Amino acid sequence: MNKTMPPEFYQLLEEIQAVDxxxxxxxxxxxxxxxxxxxxxxxxxxxxxxKTLKKQYEKSYGPLKQYGASYSTYPWSWDDTPWPWQV
Incomplete structure (x- = not known):
């Protein structure tokens, strides 16, 4: 299920992409x-x-990377969408 994200989600993700x-x-x-x-x-x-932007993103919206590079909240948060590569 895709959920609507606030404008801040997209702004932060765009800033991460620009810095990277x-x-x-x-x-x-x-x-x-x-x-x-x-x-x-x-x-x-x-x-x-x-690093600071990614930490801020993960605190607000969940993990950016898999396989131990990002922590998960409880319950398991990898099934929450949208994933960063979907926007």
Whole structure:
């Protein structure tokens, strides 16, 4: 059963996706420029931001990752929709 989620759900998920996109791009850049101190600082900043946003998301809406990467609430919350990849 799909349930309607509040606008904050979608806003937070979009922010997580944007920050993770920046991390992918910085990773690719750093693979070819490993001595760029400023890029490493940016990467670490966004890595921390990603972790904070994901923690906030999971606290409000449930797990983002499976196989032990995210905790589940009681009762088991993996059957709650929508899942992040469904929106």
């Amino acid at each position: 996109f920046v991390l992918v791009e910085l990773t690719l850049y750093l693979d070819t420029h490993p001595d760029d101190y400023e890029a490493i600082q940016q990467f670490n900043h966004y890595a921390k931001q990603s």
